[in-house]
Amino acid sequence: MFRRLPERKASVTIEIDGEPVSTAPGDSVAAAMLAAGIAVFRHAPVDGGLRGPWCAMGVCFECLVEIDGEPNRQACMTPVREGLRVARRTDGSEPGR
Amino acid sequence: MSVDLVIVGAGPAGMAAAVEAAEHGLSVTVLDDQPEPGGQIYRGIERAGPELTAILGEEYEAGRELAADFRSARIDYLPNSAVWRLDAGARIAFSREGSASTVSARRVLIATGAMERPMPIPGAERPGVMGAGAAQVLLKASGLVPAGRIVLAGSGPLLLLVGCQLLDAGAEVAAVLETTAGGDYLDAAPTLPRALAGWRDLARGVAMKRRLRRAGVAFRSGVRGLAATGQSVRFDGGEIACDLLLLHEGVVPQTHLSRQAGLAHRWRPEQRHWAPVADALGRTAEETLLVAGDAGGIAGARAASLSGRVAARLAAGVDPGRLIAALDRERAMRPLLDRLFRPHTALPADEALVCRCESVTAGDIRQAVRDGAMGPNQLKAFARVGMGPCQGRMCGLAAAEVIASERGLPVEEVGSFRIRPPVKPVTLGELASMEGEAADAEAL
Amino acid sequence: MLEGTADIIVIGGGMVGAAAAYGLAGKGLDVLMLDEGDDAFRAARGNFGLVWVQTKGFGLQRYQEWSQESADLYTGFAEELEDLTGIDIHHERPGGAILCLGDGEWEAQRRLNDAMADQGGGYHARMVERAELERMAPDVRFGQEVVGASFSEKDGHCGPLYLLRALHAGFRARGGRYRPGARVRSIRRGFRVETDAGAFEAPKLLLAAGNGIPPLAAQVGLNVPTVPERGQVLVTERVERFMPMPMGNLRQTAEGTVMIGATQESVGFDTGTTLEAARGLAQRAIRALPALERLRLVRSWAALRVIPPDRCPIYDESESHPGAFVATMHSGVTLAAVHAARLPDWIAEGRAPDGFEAFSARRFDVPAAA
Ligand SMILES: Cc1cc2nc3c(=O)[nH]c(=O)nc-3n(C[C@H](O)[C@H](O)[C@H](O)COP(=O)(O)OP(=O)(O)OC[C@H]3O[C@@H](n4cnc5c(N)ncnc54)[C@H](O)[C@@H]3O)c2cc1C
Ligand SMILES: Cc1cc2nc3c(=O)[nH]c(=O)nc-3n(C[C@H](O)[C@H](O)[C@H](O)COP(=O)(O)OP(=O)(O)OC[C@H]3O[C@@H](n4cnc5c(N)ncnc54)[C@H](O)[C@@H]3O)c2cc1C
Numbered sequence: 054m055f056r057r058l059p060e061r062k063a064s065v066t067i068e069i070d071g072e073p074v075s076t077a078p079g080d081s082v083a084a085a086m087l088a089a090g091i092a093v094f095r096h097a098p099v100d101g102g103l104r105g106p107w108c109a110m111g112v113c114f115e116c117l118v119e120i121d122g123e124p125n126r127q128a129c130m131t132p133v134r135e136g137l138r139v140a141r142r143t144d145g146s147e148p149g150r
Numbered sequence: 151m152s153v154d155l156v157i158v159g160a161g162p163a164g165m166a167a168a169v170e171a172a173e174h175g176l177s178v179t180v181l182d183d184q185p186e187p188g189g190q191i192y193r194g195i196e197r198a199g200p201e202l203t204a205i206l207g208e209e210y211e212a213g214r215e216l217a218a219d220f221r222s223a224r225i226d227y228l229p230n231s232a233v234w235r236l237d238a239g240a241r242i243a244f245s246r247e248g249s250a251s252t253v254s255a256r257r258v259l260i261a262t263g264a265m266e267r268p269m270p271i272p273g274a275e276r277p278g279v280m281g282a283g284a285a286q287v288l289l290k291a292s293g294l295v296p297a298g299r300i301v302l303a304g305s306g307p308l309l310l311l312v313g314c315q316l317l318d319a320g321a322e323v324a325a326v327l328e329t330t331a332g333g334d335y336l337d338a339a340p341t342l343p344r345a346l347a348g349w350r351d352l353a354r355g356v357a358m359k360r361r362l363r364r365a366g367v368a369f370r371s372g373v374r375g376l377a378a379t380g381q382s383v384r385f386d387g388g389e390i391a392c393d394l395l396l397l398h399e400g401v402v403p404q405t406h407l408s409r410q411a412g413l414a415h416r417w418r419p420e421q422r423h424w425a426p427v428a429d430a431l432g433r434t435a436e437e438t439l440l441v442a443g444d445a446g447g448i449a450g451a452r453a454a455s456l457s458g459r460v461a462a463r464l465a466a467g468v469d470p471g472r473l474i475a476a477l478d479r480e481r482a483m484r485p486l487l488d489r490l491f492r493p494h495t496a497l498p499a500d501e502a503l504v505c506r507c508e509s510v511t512a513g514d515i516r517q518a519v520r521d522g523a524m525g526p527n528q529l530k531a532f533a534r535v536g537m538g539p540c541q542g543r544m545c546g547l548a549a550a551e552v553i554a555s556e557r558g559l560p561v562e563e564v565g566s567f568r569i570r571p572p573v574k575p576v577t578l579g580e581l582a583s584m585e586g587e588a589a590d591a592e593a594l
Numbered sequence: 595m596l597e598g599t600a601d602i603i604v605i606g607g608g609m610v611g612a613a614a615a616y617g618l619a620g621k622g623l624d625v626l627m628l629d630e631g632d633d634a635f636r637a638a639r640g641n642f643g644l645v646w647v648q649t650k651g652f653g654l655q656r657y658q659e660w661s662q663e664s665a666d667l668y669t670g671f672a673e674e675l676e677d678l679t680g681i682d683i684h685h686e687r688p689g690g691a692i693l694c695l696g697d698g699e700w701e702a703q704r705r706l707n708d709a710m711a712d713q714g715g716g717y718h719a720r721m722v723e724r725a726e727l728e729r730m731a732p733d734v735r736f737g738q739e740v741v742g743a744s745f746s747e748k749d750g751h752c753g754p755l756y757l758l759r760a761l762h763a764g765f766r767a768r769g770g771r772y773r774p775g776a777r778v779r780s781i782r783r784g785f786r787v788e789t790d791a792g793a794f795e796a797p798k799l800l801l802a803a804g805n806g807i808p809p810l811a812a813q814v815g816l817n818v819p820t821v822p823e824r825g826q827v828l829v830t831e832r833v834e835r836f837m838p839m840p841m842g843n844l845r846q847t848a849e850g851t852v853m854i855g856a857t858q859e860s861v862g863f864d865t866g867t868t869l870e871a872a873r874g875l876a877q878r879a880i881r882a883l884p885a886l887e888r889l890r891l892v893r894s895w896a897a898l899r900v901i902p903p904d905r906c907p908i909y910d911e912s913e914s915h916p917g918a919f920v921a922t923m924h925s926g927v928t929l930a931a932v933h934a935a936r937l938p939d940w941i942a943e944g945r946a947p948d949g950f951e952a953f954s955a956r957r958f959d960v961p962a963a964a
């Protein structure tokens with residue numbers, strides 16, 4: 054889906070749905086996911102449809118994923134960090150407790 | 151904490167304002183929700199290597215110096231800080247790395263910039279469809295280049311610019327589908343003399359088209375009936391297969407903060423968007439609140455940094471002097487661009503999702519209007535439009551346009567959502583652990 | 595210019611007006627409902643959605659009975675609306691709890707329940723200790739301070755915006771006519787109602803304009819001394835269902851969002867929100883249910899309650915202007931079912947429910963100095 058310009062060197066490792074993914078410093082979680090070939094970030098809570106990032110700048114809220122155990126974080130507004138864990142909640146629900 | 155000037159936004163407007171204000175001796179705090187300075191146009195400028203700057207061109211490169219000045223200015227710059235509440239008394243509440251606090255100021259400069267106008271065609275919410283500006287953000291911030299066939303659809307100078315930049319980055323741009331018709335160019339003719347000051351920009355628009363055509367990109371204008379299928383884009387009279395569909399119909403001011411603060415907003419019919427009511431120098435009806443850059447009306451990066459400097463001087467009590475003339479010259483170009491790239495006003499088809507958060511289609515909105523919803527605020531009650539996490543950013547303009555057309559009224563009479571805090575996400579925990587007074591909650 | 599006539603004009607398309615108009619239209623009457631435009635003070639649009647019986651009517655037993663009657667009618671009312679309009683108002687009646695944080699709140703609540711039980715029959719709320727509360731709500735982790743709750747099985751909740759929409763749709767389905775953008779400016783005998791959208795005439799009218807009533811009431815010889823009271827509310831993002839029932843000022847909606855209410859502020863017609871209130875609401879919510887701490891706030895708002903001096907409803911017909919009725923109160927959601935069922939007989943046929951005099955506005959007339 055996306056490839057990266059050679060000048061961007063991957064040196065940060067995060068975990069996406071349990072798999073290690075190497076990504077570049079300065080990436081947002083959304084960029085890291087797209088670069089890893091992930092287009093579907095979640096299911097829409099109302100109609101269950103597949104959704105992914107639309108704006109990449111924090112306005113659309115289509116890129117919500119679970120980050121380090123916290124649900125509904127905006128992937129495009131969260132910078133990557135070594136060891137960060139991303140989980141997609143593609144069943145459209147989050148734990149309430 | 152209290153300072154002379156708080157600036158919200160570290161794009162060209164906010165950065166220039168901060169540098170200027172610090173030079174005039176003001177204590178300045180800059181809050182921006184991105185990890186680095188630059189705003190939308192100069193995203194990732196500090197990390198951009200030669201490969202990327204070759205693609206993005208000198209206009210992008212121009213941001214490097216401003217960002218460097220910004221970094222060396224005597225200011226308090228707080229990146230990753232999302233402002234979620236602004237009170238006219240110039241008190242700001244924001245969240246940073248999981249904790250919320252307030253800062254008060256003598257003046258607040260709203261420099262929150264612009265966002266892409268959402269383009270609710272059927273299927274626009276599918277993965278594989280995004281804003282053209284979003285693709286550009288990914289390129290700037292992460293060096294990501296879309297692989298596979300790309301189609302760009304919509305209108306506006308940024309559509310063409312992104313097309314050229316993606317070509318230069320080695321992407322496969324299959325087609326540009328322009329929703330504007332040839333006639334729009336003729337419309338622009340009467341404004342030409344005033345616009346001469348900015349003729350270079352115009353020439354660039356023409357040059358970008360030529361560049362795309364020469365590279366073999368198919369062009370269509372006056373395209374109607376756009377719909378995304380996930381593997382292709384359909385339109386009246388055709389369909390083109392693509393892996394990524396990039397939509398763009400111009401940019402519009404981000405008005406959530408200025409609205410939440412209670413400023414009056416006015417409809418700009420030429421660009422079909424709302425902007426806060428302010429004078430040419432960015433002064434609003436609230437003495438404490440100033441506006442600069444695209445947040446006050448779309449005028450581009452050079453105008454943004456000039457207006458930021460003007461606002462900083464006002465905050466410092468210094469005469470803006472010749473900056474005003476420079477700002478005027480920069481803005482003179484705008485009426486032409488407005489006409490040239492007037493957003494095409496086709497209304498969303500019934501099956502198009504207008505409110506993505508609550509999955510409400512244009513057809514649902516039309517039904518709600520028939521049921522008696524007179525404006526966007528009643529639409530919330532009738533159809534849940536605008537009640538999700540994006541707080542109406544994605545649906546507000548289109549919903550108002552649909553209501554206006556159903557009721558046969560101008561959009562300004564239909565009005566807009568009332569915007570309440572928080573305008574950016576904040577957890578209850580952050581809110582509860584803020585310092586300061588707390589009112590009692592009562593049983594019902 | 596005369597824009598139209600009707601059998602009955604209902605002034606106000608909020609929770610009370612829509613419920614009454616829906617019921618009146620069900621009698622085959624030609625009903626015209628006049629309302630303001632997009633931006634108006636509307637408690638109907640900013641309320642909490644509780645169908646709540648416990649603690650209602652302290653000092654006015656008829657109000658407690660009236661609330662119970664409505665809550666008992668609600669399930670059938672919701673079904674009828676859904677059959678007619680296809681709109682599910684998400685009504686549920688799992689009972690409701692008022693959480694007590696600390697012994698002081700527990701004691702105060704217990705005394706109130708005792709006093710209400712003494713006031714008259716049929717009062718159901720009882721105090722439940724923390725252990726029992728935990729059994730009732732196994733998915734909820736309560737904060738340390740929660741010592742227990744007052745619980746009533748008569749309580750429930752619904753989606754108030756769905757309710758409002760369903761009432762409007764049902765009203766239309768029954769042939770009612772709705773005129774938004776028609777703010778009433780004045781009422782003359784006859785009755786001739788002058789609005790922003792022209793004049794309308796009808797032999798009867800119901801004042802159901804919420805906080806807009808007092809100036810209109812004076813024009814038909816009624817004294818309706820209600821005042822606005824601001825309530826600020828917070829709403830979180832959606833989460834999986836974990837609250838089995840509404841808990842007073844905490845309620846999980848059918849969408850999964852958690853509503854946190856509400857302040858009581860006398861600030862006139864100011865619907866602004868304050869940071870202090872948001873903070874206070876968040877603090878109390880987290881003390882009650884600590885897991886809420888992680889949830890993001892999606893929206894906050896303020897709306898104005900309609901508050902009579904004794905906080906109990908006012909239903910009255912004008913003596914000087916027969917045919918002019920008024921219905922106004924806090925808790926218009928709770929009472930929607932009984933309004934739809936019982937107000938039409940009163941307004942259309944003069945058959946007032948038993949003991950309805952208790953709700954007359956004359957109870958506020960200043961007695962002659964002793
Ligand atoms: C996606 C996109 C791409 C663009 N690309 C170009 C381009 O390549 N060339 C061009 O000429 N023009 C481009 N533009 C137009 C651009 O908006 C202006 O030219 C210029 O960036 C405006 O500068 P500004 O300082 O007014 O705002 P911006 O540059 O938009 O800066 C605003 C800053 O405020 C931040 N912000 C907003 N709200 C809050 C808040 N509540 N709390 C904290 N921070 C906040 C934003 O994250 C951003 O960093 C683009 C616009 C968009 C939306
Ligand atoms: C924060 C809050 C929480 C609440 N929670 C609950 C709850 O959980 N359960 C419950 O039962 N109740 C609750 N309520 C109360 C409930 O919302 C009200 O009792 C109910 O909405 C009152 O209905 P109404 O029709 O009298 O007024 P409104 O709903 O306010 O409607 C009045 C209507 O009249 C219109 N109007 C006003 N003036 C004019 C005029 N001159 N001409 C034409 N139209 C006019 C207005 O535009 C509006 O549409 C709550 C209220 C608030 C504010």
Ligand code: FES
Pocket residue numbers: 083105106107108109110111112113114115116117127128129130
């Ligand atoms: S992609 Fe739009 S908010 Fe993240």
